[in-house]
Amino acid sequence: MQERVLRSLEEIVGADRASADPQTLECYACDATVNPPARPDYAVIATTVEQIQAVLRLADAESIPVVPAVGMSSTGGLTIPVRGGIVLDLHLMNRIVEINEDVGYAVIEPGVTIGQIDAELKQRGYWVQVPAGPPGSAGLLPGYILHGYGHLGAKFGINSEQITGMEVVLPSGEIARLGACxxxxxxxxxxxxxxxxxxxxxxQGATGIVTKLGVNIYPRPPFKAMVGWGLFSDHGDPLPEPCARFLIKMQRADVAHDISGHSWGAVQIGRGRKWPLPPKPAEDPEIFFSATAYAFTEDELAFKTRTLEALIAEAKSGGLPIASTDVTDRAKTEMPTRYSLRYSDHRGGGGLDYIGSITPVIKWPQGVKRLTEVFERHRFTPYIRLSVYRGTVQGMLRALVPYHRSDSADVEAVGKMNREFVEVLLDCGGLIYKAPVFACEAMWRRGDPTFVALLKRTKQMLDPRGIMNPGRLGL
Ligand SMILES: Cc1cc2nc3c(=O)[nH]c(=O)nc-3n(C[C@H](O)[C@H](O)[C@H](O)COP(=O)(O)OP(=O)(O)OC[C@H]3O[C@@H](n4cnc5c(N)ncnc54)[C@H](O)[C@@H]3O)c2cc1C
Incomplete structure (x- = not known):
């Protein structure tokens, strides 16, 4: 059967774009996480919507799983084909189909990278929210449809809030347009x-393949400033509750585009310090925060900077254990970031895992404290990232673990920590984003049973033969 299906796939995409060669398949079998590798039976590179339709029709007829993939950088094992089948690589579908400056949106194909869209919009004086951490080669569309986090979250919220419409190929091979389009x-x-x-x-690609995505674009302000502050708190209570209340107040002042924090260890990686890190010196802050503001005029920027600095001064005089820190170097940093490799290969050995959540900011003190305990019990330096979103003042709270892929003790420890991180974050009322299967299952165990049943019914309705990314989402 494999030979016959391969011939059919070659007829659809061309002989050089379909493969069942073990070496090629190995490239699609894993990501940087500890999620168990699984090799696909076929790797197929599609370049047109019609080819995607034909591949899905074939997969439907033959009951073969299909896993869409672009940059495979989602750090949740999300493109690992747990039940084999076809990995449908979309990275060559990289056209920016339309940029409509009058109405304020762009339409992109799945393979458009965050570096590509940012560069194109920059030339025109526009921008779009991009994921803050990954390299410029990651896809924009997957990060948006996964509810990812971007570098302007305090202003614009979660990436998916910026989606204006989409074109999607259903598992049956039909094309649908959704939204105003x-x-x-x-x-x-x-x-x-x-x-x-x-x-x-x-x-996670379990209901269909998005072939075009509409996203908001905005005029790009030319001026930028960052103010920073460090938290000199008790190591046993790294983020005291008044500090979380201060973050909420700062978000409600509505002048910053981004309000983010990095635990001491994460900052050291950003500064290029090599693994292993020494214990944190007592005189260093537990968490470094920064607020970034953009503006169209120097006056506007001066006002925003003054407002942020006044808030910090007020908090400090009110007794919060904070002090200003120098963010001069980071202030020059443009998105997409140039620092992702420092994080993704900090330990050496190519492993990076993380459990990210969207959690109410008011629960961050409990979350940071317990995540830190988990890291330290397993003898890992705590790497924690936090970012405040606009709206209901929730935000991204994430535990990040560089590890060595060929060190079995590391792999085992990270697997255990990940499960503990999930329980900690759920205890804080958070939800896991880009959730690996075990994290989905943990959410569903605590979830409304009718919600879970509705998810299953929706999947069944859209994908009756269960070909789309089967085994994902724990459904
Ligand atoms: C160091 C580092 C830092 C990161 N920081 C961030 C961050 O700050 N914010 C953030 O949001 N993410 C972050 N990420 C995760 C990831 O890089 C981004 O989410 C990125 O946008 C994902 O793009 P990708 O092309 O790698 O997607 P992939 O991993 O290829 O795909 C992701 C998922 O989407 C599905 N999928 C892909 N294409 C389609 C399609 N056309 N239709 C339907 N489903 C599809 C896949 O099956 C998979 O489930 C980070 C990753 C790393 C390694």
């Missing part, structure tokens, strides 16, 4: 029609 020639918003975009957001 379903009726109008313009991809301006998901409303006012019934919003079906959610059927493909957060689903």
């Amino acid at each position: 379903a009726v109008s020639p313009y991809w301006f918003h998901r409303t006012p029609l019934p919003d079906l975009v959610g059927l493909f957001l957060g689903w």
